[in-house]
Amino acid sequence: MIEDKRLTDTELEAITDRITGDWVSRAAVDFADAVAFHESLPPHKRFAAVLENAEAVLCQPRAGVPRLDEHVELLQHLDEEGGADLLPTTIDSYTRDNAYEKAAEGLARSRETDSSELNGFPAVNHGVEGCREVVRRVDAPVQVRHGTPDARLLAAVTLAGGFQSFEGGPITYNLPYTSAYDLETTIEYWQYVDRLCGAYTERGVTINREPFGPLTGTLVPPSIAIAIVTIEGLLAATQGVRSVTLGYGQVGNLVQDVAAVRAMAAIGAEYLPDSVTVTTVLHQWMGGFPRDEARAHGVIGLAGATAALVEPTKVITKSPQEAVGVPTAESNAAGLRTTDQVLRMLDEQSITLDGVDREQALIERSVRSLLDAVYEAGDGDIARGTVRAFDAGTLDIPFPPSDAAAGDVLPARDDDGRVRLLKFGAVALDDETKRIHRARLDRRADTEGRELSFRMVADDVSAVSDGRLIGRPG
Numbered sequence: 001m002i003e004d005k006r007l008t009d010t011e012l013e014a015i016t017d018r019i020t021g022d023w024v025s026r027a028a029v030d031f032a033d034a035v036a037f038h039e040s041l042p043p044h045k046r047f048a049a050v051l052e053n054a055e056a057v058l059c060q061p062r063a064g065v066p067r068l069d070e071h072v073e074l075l076q077h078l079d080e081e082g083g084a085d086l087l088p089t090t091i092d093s094y095t096r097d098n099a100y101e102k103a104a105e106g107l108a109r110s111r112e113t114d115s116s117e118l119n120g121f122p123a124v125n126h127g128v129e130g131c132r133e134v135v136r137r138v139d140a141p142v143q144v145r146h147g148t149p150d151a152r153l154l155a156a157v158t159l160a161g162g163f164q165s166f167e168g169g170p171i172t173y174n175l176p177y178t179s180a181y182d183l184e185t186t187i188e189y190w191q192y193v194d195r196l197c198g199a200y201t202e203r204g205v206t207i208n209r210e211p212f213g214p215l216t217g218t219l220v221p222p223s224i225a226i227a228i229v230t231i232e233g234l235l236a237a238t239q240g241v242r243s244v245t246l247g248y249g250q251v252g253n254l255v256q257d258v259a260a261v262r263a264m265a266a267i268g269a270e271y272l273p274d275s276v277t278v279t280t281v282l283h284q285w286m287g288g289f290p291r292d293e294a295r296a297h298g299v300i301g302l303a304g305a306t307a308a309l310v311e312p313t314k315v316i317t318k319s320p321q322e323a324v325g326v327p328t329a330e331s332n333a334a335g336l337r338t339t340d341q342v343l344r345m346l347d348e349q350s351i352t353l354d355g356v357d358r359e360q361a362l363i364e365r366s367v368r369s370l371l372d373a374v375y376e377a378g379d380g381d382i383a384r385g386t387v388r389a390f391d392a393g394t395l396d397i398p399f400p401p402s403d404a405a406a407g408d409v410l411p412a413r414d415d416d417g418r419v420r421l422l423k424f425g426a427v428a429l430d431d432e433t434k435r436i437h438r439a440r441l442d443r444r445a446d447t448e449g450r451e452l453s454f455r456m457v458a459d460d461v462s463a464v465s466d467g468r469l470i471g472r473p474g
């Protein structure tokens with residue numbers, strides 16, 4: 001049975017030996033060589049340092065194209081025209097599924113046809129040297145953004161390649177992305193990823209880890225997202241990670257979003273060891289976007305305003321082409337500038353919202369209740385507890401593609417658009433909390449003159465694409 005225990009150096013080496021050989025040589029990911037490359041980077045390219053010394057909300061887009069030169073040009077455009085403070089390298093879907101042969105074919109086709117035949121950067125195929133070339137040629141810190149359940153080889157290559165931040169985790173890159181792995185397997189895989197990050201950290205190269213809080217991006221209740229990213233932060237800390245960015249996906253109600261990021265920061269500070277520097281990231285709306293670009297900018301603007309009010313360490317921006325697919329460089333840069341405009345216009349204003357404290361207290365109480373159930377299920381071991389809590393449904397997420405979660409919880413927006421639970425399944429929330437959710441949903445049912453039902457959920461799922469927040473009838 002899995003346990004929350006730090007891998008030994010021998011285990012770390014043995015796994016690195018096992019996962020290298022076919023696509024990446026063992027020598028290519030040699031530690032001493034990699035640490036030397038990281039140490040050659042100037043301070044303004046050190047991800048954790050830039051993140052943790054930030055004096056204003058940092059903006060970071062997602063971006064990745066298959067060919068190396070085009071990827072560098074894209075990142076330079078986002079830096080120069082978009083004002084990105086931190087840069088991504090979004091990895092393609094084949095690589096996320098460890099389908100390196102298919103990624104190689106897509107990269108070859110892209111080169112032959114001078115086009116992008118992959119939906120991201122195939123870092124394993126570009127190899128350590130290719131990643132180092134990207135890091136050398138751009139002028140800001142770079143993070144690996146992806147959705148890879150088995151991210152062991154991707155981590156070995158990109159970390160040796162000079163990237164200094166790695167997104168995801170055993171729950172957040174399993175449940176929303178795949179039904180191929182059980183949680184015990186991905187926890188084991190990510191113990192290697194985190195131990196590798198910890199091993200660089202012990203050698204003076206701090207690697208930042210960022211659990212993927214948005215999960216399915218579909219009406220995820222803040223307390224569930226925050227409990228899950230906190231668990232991933234704890235698992236990472238055990239393996240020696242000392243820089244953790246807890247992530248949360250904007251739901252669109254200002255009071256709940258501000259309360260959620262504040263709650264996430266408070267819970268992170270309380271549960272993660274003092275040796276870990278905890279930062280926060282707000283993801284701009286992760287659900288369906290309007291196709292109309294003006295409306296899409298409206299969504300991005302509201303997300304920018306939310307970031308201005310709650311001041312997370314960083315905000316992950318969207319583009320006005322979100323509804324149509326991978327954005328052009330220009331569109332991606334426009335999303336950054338829309339965000340920056342709102343951040344700067346609100347920066348000098350001090351605004352207080354009614355009800356944030358009460359919502360934050362409710363979220364924190366709910367997170368503690370969920371985490372208590374996980375610790376209890378694992379007899380104090382958070383890894384064991386996570387597997388057992390999801391098996392029992394005391395921890396659960398809505399609409400999971402993976403059968404590692406029961407999916408017995410059903411969210412819906414209440415009368416001012418906050419995400420509540422219509423169905424609780426077996427989640428470890430107390431009766432008072434459930435009563436509050438129910439009462440607020442009942443008020444919406446009264447307003448709309450209809451019963452609480454799945455219809456509301458379906459209406460809410462498409463509401464933002466249709467130009468509003470709450471899926472009102474008719």
Ligand SMILES: CC[C@H]1O[C@@H](n2cnc3c(N)ncnc32)[C@H](O)[C@@H]1O
Pocket residue numbers: 062063064065090119120121318322325326327
């Ligand atoms: C988690 C899903 C998010 O990742 C974004 N995304 C996925 N691949 C890319 C990509 N290659 N470039 C920019 N954004 C991307 C997508 O638009 C969505 O907002």
